[in-house]
Amino acid sequence: MFELLINYGPKLLDGAVMTLQLTFISVSIAGLLSLPLAILRRSKNILWQWPIRLYVSFFRGTPLLAQLFLVYYGSGQFRPELTELGLWWFFRDPYYCALLTFALNSTAYQLEILRGGLQAVPYGEVEAGVALGMPRRLLYQKIILPHTYRIAFPALGNEIILMLKGGAIASVITLLDVMGHTRRVFSQTFDISVYLWAALIYLVITTVFVLVWRLLERRLTRHMFYQRDIKRITPVEATSTKMEASNVN
Amino acid sequence: MEWFEYLSFGDSGWGDELASGLGITLSLALVSLPIGLALGFAVAAASVSERPVPRIIAFFFTTTIRGLPELLTLFIIYHGVGLLISKTLKWFNPEAGFFELSPFVAGAVALGLVFGGYSGEVLRGAWQALDKGQQEAAQAIGMNRLQIFRLIEFPQMLRLALPGLGNLWINLLKDTALVSVIALSDLMRIASVAVGATKKPFLFFLTVCLIYWVICIFFEWCIAKMEKRANRGIRAS
Numbered sequence: 001m002f003e004l005l006i007n008y009g010p011k012l013l014d015g016a017v018m019t020l021q022l023t024f025i026s027v028s029i030a031g032l033l034s035l036p037l038a039i040l041r042r043s044k045n046i047l048w049q050w051p052i053r054l055y056v057s058f059f060r061g062t063p064l065l066a067q068l069f070l071v072y073y074g075s076g077q078f079r080p081e082l083t084e085l086g087l088w089w090f091f092r093d094p095y096y097c098a099l100l101t102f103a104l105n106s107t108a109y110q111l112e113i114l115r116g117g118l119q120a121v122p123y124g125e126v127e128a129g130v131a132l133g134m135p136r137r138l139l140y141q142k143i144i145l146p147h148t149y150r151i152a153f154p155a156l157g158n159e160i161i162l163m164l165k166g167g168a169i170a171s172v173i174t175l176l177d178v179m180g181h182t183r184r185v186f187s188q189t190f191d192i193s194v195y196l197w198a199a200l201i202y203l204v205i206t207t208v209f210v211l212v213w214r215l216l217e218r219r220l221t222r223h224m225f226y227q228r229d230i231k232r233i234t235p236v237e238a239t240s241t242k243m244e245a246s247n248v249n
Numbered sequence: 250m251e252w253f254e255y256l257s258f259g260d261s262g263w264g265d266e267l268a269s270g271l272g273i274t275l276s277l278a279l280v281s282l283p284i285g286l287a288l289g290f291a292v293a294a295a296s297v298s299e300r301p302v303p304r305i306i307a308f309f310f311t312t313t314i315r316g317l318p319e320l321l322t323l324f325i326i327y328h329g330v331g332l333l334i335s336k337t338l339k340w341f342n343p344e345a346g347f348f349e350l351s352p353f354v355a356g357a358v359a360l361g362l363v364f365g366g367y368s369g370e371v372l373r374g375a376w377q378a379l380d381k382g383q384q385e386a387a388q389a390i391g392m393n394r395l396q397i398f399r400l401i402e403f404p405q406m407l408r409l410a411l412p413g414l415g416n417l418w419i420n421l422l423k424d425t426a427l428v429s430v431i432a433l434s435d436l437m438r439i440a441s442v443a444v445g446a447t448k449k450p451f452l453f454f455l456t457v458c459l460i461y462w463v464i465c466i467f468f469e470w471c472i473a474k475m476e477k478r479a480n481r482g483i484r485a486s
Contacts, residue, residue, distance in 0.1 A: 061419075061465035062458040063426035066437060070458055073444060074451035161316075168318035172430055179320060192329045199317055199325070206316040 004193055008185045012194075015181035016201050022177060023164045026099050030106035035145075037107065038114035052111070059108035064166050067105060072097040072173050098170040102163060109159045117152035118144065150220050157213040161206055168202075178202065252452055255443075263443040263453070270439035271460060273353075274425050277435065280357045281421060285364025286414075292369025297376050307369065314366030319424050322363055327355035327431050356428035364421050371413035375406040408479040415472035419465055426461070436460060 041052040059067065075082060075091035082088040090096045121144050129139045149156075171180035182198040185191075218225070258264040292310060295303035314322065331350035338348055379402055387397045429437035440457040444450045 057466070058458070058462055061423075061462040061469075063423040063437070063461055065426045065429070066454060066458045066461060069437075069441070070451070070454040074454045077449060077451035165316075165318040168320045169427070169430075171320070179318060182321070183324070186324075186328065192325070192332055195321065195325045195329060198321055199313075202318060202321065203313065203316045 004185075004189065004191055005197060008181075008189075008194065009197075011181045011185065012178060012197060012201060015176055015178035016205065018175065018180075019164065019167055019177040020205070022095075022098060022102065022167050022170060022175075023160070026102035026167075027106055027160050027163055029099075029103040030110050033103070033107045034110035034114055038111045038118060039140075041111065041115055042118060056108045056111055059105050060112070064101070064105055065169050065172065068098065068101045068169060068173060071101045094170070094173040094175050098167075098173065098175055102167060102170075105166075106159065106163050109162070110156060113152045113155045113159060114148060116155070117148035120151045121147045153213075153217050153220060157210070157217075160213075161209060164205065164209070165202070255447060255449060255452060256456060263439070263447070266439050266443065267436065267456070267460070270434055270436040273433065274422075274435040274437075275464075277353065277356055277360070277425050277428060277433070278418075278422050280353075281360035281364060281425075282418065284357060284361030285368055285417075285421070288361060288365025289368030289372050292365060293372035293376055296369065296373045311366045311369050314362055315370075319359070319363050320427050320430065323356065323359040323427055323431060326350070326359040326362070327352065330355070330358070352428060352431045352433035355431060356425070356433055360421055360424055360428075363424065364417055367417050367420075368410075368414060371410050371417065372406060374413070375409035376402065378409055379405055408483075411472070411476050411479050415469075415476070418472070419468060422464060422468065423461065 037052055040048045041056075043049060071091070072094060075097070079088060082091055090100075125143050125147065126139060129143045134142065167177060168179040170177055171183055174180070176184070178198050178201050182194050185194045254262060256262055256264050256267070258268075292307045295307035296311075298304055298307075327350060331348060334350065335348040383401055384397055387401050392400070425435060426437040429435050429441065432438065434442075436457055440453040443453045447453070
């Protein structure tokens with residue numbers, strides 16, 4: 001079991017780099033695309049609303065594997081046209097196809113999460129901003145978006161983890177991520193322990209990510225913890241320790 | 250119409266093959282569902298238990314299953330369990346041949362495990378959301394633990410867990426596509442075979458996507474109906 005790790009460990013780590021890279025790039029692209037689309041999705045104009053609805057429904061209602069095959073293999077059917085447009089180099093490469101598919105898929109999920117977040121911002125806050133005479137851009141920048149991301153933050157973390165795990169199917173189109181290397185090593189050695197090492201790698205990545213995300217969330221919502229810390233002191237305590245507290249400060 | 254011909258039923262088209270693949274996809278999902286639900290209830294029961302050992306086991310199970318890619322779980326079951334059974338058989342009977350787990354069984358077990366891990370959390374949430382006073386009232390009129398679960402907790406849990414379970418069911422349906430990788434002739438695999446024969450990848454994979462899409466929309470509609478029915482006794486807030 002450990003012998004396998006000595007022989008193939010570096011390959012699995014190479015795979016981990018590939019997995020992280022795929023996830024990070026596609027989730028970041030999706031992060032940039034999802035916000036404007038979520039705002040457009042909320043507009044009353046059906047010309048904006050319906051195409052986005054269809055897009056979200058399609059990408060959330062079909063398996064990621066089918067989407068990946070549609071982009072990677074499906075583009076082959078239009079090879080002459082794509083070559084003419086000068087896009088064939090992109091669709092020929094499994095790496096770019098995986099990135100494109102994952103980014104489109106993650107955009108659909110993140111868009112729905114952000115839409116929920118935008119909806120959950122209390123209207124009173126927006127009204128308060130309007131009452132102060134804030135223009136629309138400032139309203140979004142100072143009031144709506146910070147609160148939206150704070151609400152959506154845990155769900156966005158979940159989506160990133162789902163993308164990380166879903167990314168394992170990139171191995172099916174010959175990309176050598178953790179799963180790709182694992183399958184290759186298994187086909188050479190027929191040693192199941194390689195699956196256990198792969199499992200360990202995925203568990204470590206997800207656990208570290210969950211911890212980091214929780215720290216970030218705590219930082220984003222620190223104003224709420226501040227209040228909770230204050231409330232813990234009863235009036236009696238507050239008055240009796242007033243002197244000490246002022247000395248400390 | 251050329252496209253229509255490829256998808257027609259009969260000898261020349263792939264319509265009947267795709268339909269049989271769809272049958273395998275749906276039956277795999279329907280077989281995995283009870284496995285997953287049973288496991289989910291067991292996990293939920295273990296994680297609301299007062300003893301620490303079941304709680305720790307449940308915690309490790311859900312964290313591991315939810316941290317692993319579904320594809321990896323599938324491979325571990327398909328190759329790992331197959332090998333394990335082979336070795337055990339060899340141990341009892343050295344002349345035994347190599348045992349290979351059927352892809353359908355491996356797929357059903359793996360998808361059941363995944364469903365169990367996620368639904369365990371959903372059901373635990375529903376269980377803990379119930380009013381403790383109801384349990385005490387049931388004990389006061391002399392119900393035993395099983396009766397309390399069957400008559401009081403279970404019906405309410407279903408209502409509370411329905412949205413979460415509905416999402417998991419949709420995910421399960423989509424995850425069945427993964428079994429095509431271990432050569433089970435589900436919808437996805439049939440499409441790949443058809444592509445190999447006809448060289449029309451876009452047509453077939455788009456068709457497959459549309460089929461999955463229709464199924465998901467249908468079940469989303471069903472779940473919405475079920476939720477409406479489950480909440481008919483609850484005053485709208």
